[in-house]
Amino acid sequence: MEKRVVFHSRTLPYLLVAPQIVITLAFFIWPASQAVVQSVLTQDAFGLSTKFVGLANFEQLFADPHYLSSFYTTVFFSTSVALLGISSGLFLAVQADRVIRGAMAYKTLLIWPYAVAPAVAGVLFLFLFNPHLGMFVFALRSLGYDWNHALNGPQAMFLVVIAAAWRQVSYNFLFYLAGLQSIPKSLIEAAAIDGAGPMRRFWTIIFPLLTPTSFFLLVMNIVYAFFDTFAIIHQVTKGGPGDATNIMVYKVFRDGFVGLDLGGSAAQSVVLMVIVIGLTVVQFRYIERKVHY
Amino acid sequence: MRKWTIGLAAAAGALTALQAQAATEIQWWHAQAGALGERVNTIADNFNRVQDEYKVVPVFKGSYTETMTAGIAAFRAGKAPHILQVFEVGTGTMMAAKGAVVPVHKLMADTGVPFDPKNYLPAVTGYYSTPDGKMLSMPFASSTPVLWYNKDAFKKAGLDPNKPPKTWPEVGEYAKKLVASGYNCGFSTAWFTWTQLENFSAWHNVPFATKANGLGGLDTEYKFNGPLQVKHIQQLADWQKDKTFVYGGRDNLGNPKFIGGECPLYIESSAGYGSFKAGAKFEFGASTLPYYPDVQGAPQNTIIGGNSLWVMGGHSKTENKGVAEFFRFLSLPLVQTYWHAYTGYVPITTAAYEEMKAVKFYNDYPGRDIPIIELGGKQPTENSMGLRLGYFAQARDIMYEEIENIFAGKKTAQQGLDEAVKRGNVLLRKFENENK
Incomplete structure (x- = not known):
């Protein structure tokens, strides 16, 4: 008997995807469209007076040199978080995959940090690197290195990158581990019999076979670094010192929720949305070609 | 009989419910x-x-x-x-x-x-x-902000624990003595913008912004880049070299510096009393904010x-x-x-x-009346009544950014404060336009 995976009913497929569509509309498309509408208005916090101002909010943004510097900060921050998170995740997954005894314990421990909310991760690292009572600061001082991220921009950036990437390592680890386990053992054994060393096996067999995972993680990590990290910035540096860690999503949060500048904040989130959509398109068009499925 | 009691209780219950409603x-x-x-x-x-x-x-x-x-x-x-x-x-x-x-x-x-x-x-x-x-x-x-000080540290440095510094030159003098006695930091402050710019201006009766700090109208402009504020911020920046002053971070992130005994002189809100009392393992006192004695009319009152x-x-x-x-x-x-x-x-x-x-x-409870003395010492002037400034949360962020640029040595006090005023005024104009 022929086994067919085809829907006979015309409405059933639509019904099955309907919940997902409804959720996407209600929680993604609708708020995003609201942001677009809000970005061409100026409105007081209470919505008592609303004025259509066209692109004035955007003009103000791009005329502000601090906004442009925030753009470069964001690029640096996101690239660092994604690269650090992905490479550490890959390294740990490869190591954990080779462990024979107690593998489960290692895996569980490595996945744990993902359960920590970004804000809490921020607080953790804030304590470790607190200029007055942090453990790491104490160690660094005894080595003669003065740590003060309240005034040293590169140190502050280093701190928020570590805090943001740390949590993401678990997520990347999980996907890489699954990727590694789906690589047929016979392939690696054959290479070993042919005389390829561990490094050679990794770079010519394992890594190319992991490219779909790496590609997926690249997209996810960039999105994470762009959108989900404001809580870390808020806890650790509040964008300072100067504007050294003032990434775009944090500015959206500060201006919108703390400053109640709805139009300006909405314009910034539209810019952010366009950037991430653009990045994702670029990634799919150019990087995906190098992916082996 | 029993039935009756229950009935009464129910009636009473209903009555209370009625009252609550x-x-x-x-x-x-x-x-x-x-x-x-x-x-x-x-x-x-x-x-x-x-x-x-x-x-x-x-x-x-x-x-x-x-x-x-x-x-x-x-x-x-x-x-x-x-x-x-x-x-x-x-x-x-x-x-x-x-x-x-x-x-x-x-x-x-x-x-x-x-x-x-x-x-x-x-x-x-x-x-x-x-x-x-x-x-x-x-x-x-x-x-309102007050000057908190560590009495044990004062004793260690040979200072009189019942004579806290009254003026800024004295703060410098005391802080230098405290550093000399082994402390890594003489003086620091929480809520930098609130204590060292907003309150500093009111305390010396100089404008923080025009139009009575904005109380008189939305067409106000920032003025905290005046000669006195510049002099003060530059002084703090210079004091960093020998740890007379140490910047503690935004908002009250620097509080562990005082509670942990690192900075014996610390300006923080009078409401900090609770957490200091709970955390500090030393005797501490409170005093009025320091002022520059050569400024006419200072101290005025705090906000x-x-x-x-x-x-x-x-x-x-x-x-x-x-x-x-x-x-x-x-x-x-x-x-x-x-x-x-x-x-x-x-x-x-x-x-x-x-x-x-x-x-x-x-x-x-000595010192608990310091905030009232600071607030109510004199009839408030238009520089010390309060602030009414649009998008003030963002303006404080801008002030923090520029202050940090000054303390990191990237700008002089004049350059940093000028830039903060310029950027703050953009926000004020935006607010004015939106609330016309």
Whole structure:
């Protein structure tokens, strides 16, 4: 008997995807469209007076040199978080995959940090690197290195990158581990019999076979670094010192929720949305070609 | 017999339920967490106990920002609470929202509840009033910066623990001695923008912004790049070299510096008392803010921080009457002395302050009257009544950024403050345009 995976009913497929569509509309498309509408208005916090101002909010943004510097900060921050998170995740997954005894314990421990909310991760690292009572600061001082991220921009950036990437390592680890386990053992054994060393096996067999995972993680990590990290910035540096860690999503949060500048904040989130959509398109068009499925 | 008792109990129960229903409910959204939240509940409980017409229901809504955002969102959805607690930074926004709030003076007049603005400490109510003295919101938790100092460190450095520094030159002198005696930091401060720019300007009677710091109109401009402020910030920047001054980070991130005994001289809100008392393993005292003795008229008075209660519009006459009655209750000396004694916030009425003096509270707790002395020492001038500046939260961020550039050595004090004024003025113009 022929086994067919085809829907006979015309409405059933639509019904099955309907919940997902409804959720996407209600929680993604609708708020995003609201942001677009809000970005061409100026409105007081209470919505008592609303004025259509066209692109004035955007003009103000791009005329502000601090906004442009925030753009470069964001690029640096996101690239660092994604690269650090992905490479550490890959390294740990490869190591954990080779462990024979107690593998489960290692895996569980490595996945744990993902359960920590970004804000809490921020607080953790804030304590470790607190200029007055942090453990790491104490160690660094005894080595003669003065740590003060309240005034040293590169140190502050280093701190928020570590805090943001740390949590993401678990997520990347999980996907890489699954990727590694789906690589047929016979392939690696054959290479070993042919005389390829561990490094050679990794770079010519394992890594190319992991490219779909790496590609997926690249997209996810960039999105994470762009959108989900404001809580870390808020806890650790509040964008300072100067504007050294003032990434775009944090500015959206500060201006919108703390400053109640709805139009300006909405314009910034539209810019952010366009950037991430653009990045994702670029990634799919150019990087995906190098992916082996 | 038994049946009858049950019947009576049921009837009594129904009666209480009826009474509870009859009481008009007043929603009070606030941002006081932990121990302060319990004090808020105690105040509401007592109000509900002394009368049965109204029932105040305090609801904790998270941080100051979250509470304000929640209140605004509720207003936009037509479900505003009756009373919304707003931090002092949000005052400009609330004052501009003319259709959304009921000014306190109008509420009191409309409902006929007795109210005399003269009973309140002018330095407290000034922040929340129009320039001609009409109260817009009811001050609730009000604090002001004071100089905290570590008495044990003073002894170690050979300084008199009962003689804290009075002026800025003395602060420098003391801090240098403390550093010489082995401390890694002489002086630091929390809430840098609030203490070293806003309050510094008021304390020396120089403008922070034009038009009476914005109280006189939306067409105000920042002025904190004057010669005195520049001199002060440059001095702090120079003091960093030998650790006489150490920058502790934004907001009150530097508090562990004082509590941990690293910085013996520390400026922080009078409301910091609770956490210092709980955390510090040394004897500490409080003193008035330092000033420059060569400035005419200094010290003037400080301005407050903290929060006030705004009456949201769109409620019935009965409900508004309940809010007014609650405000009258809040202003009673008994409530004010309770709040002041347990929190480190200042009382808002002169009567409450007099009563605290009468019971010799300040003899038992020396230094607790410092904030009141700072606030009420002189009749406030237009430089020291308060601030009403649009988008002030962002303006404070800008000030922090530029201050950090100065302390990191990237800019001089003049360059940094000029840039902060320029950037702040852009926000003021934006706010002016939106609220015309």
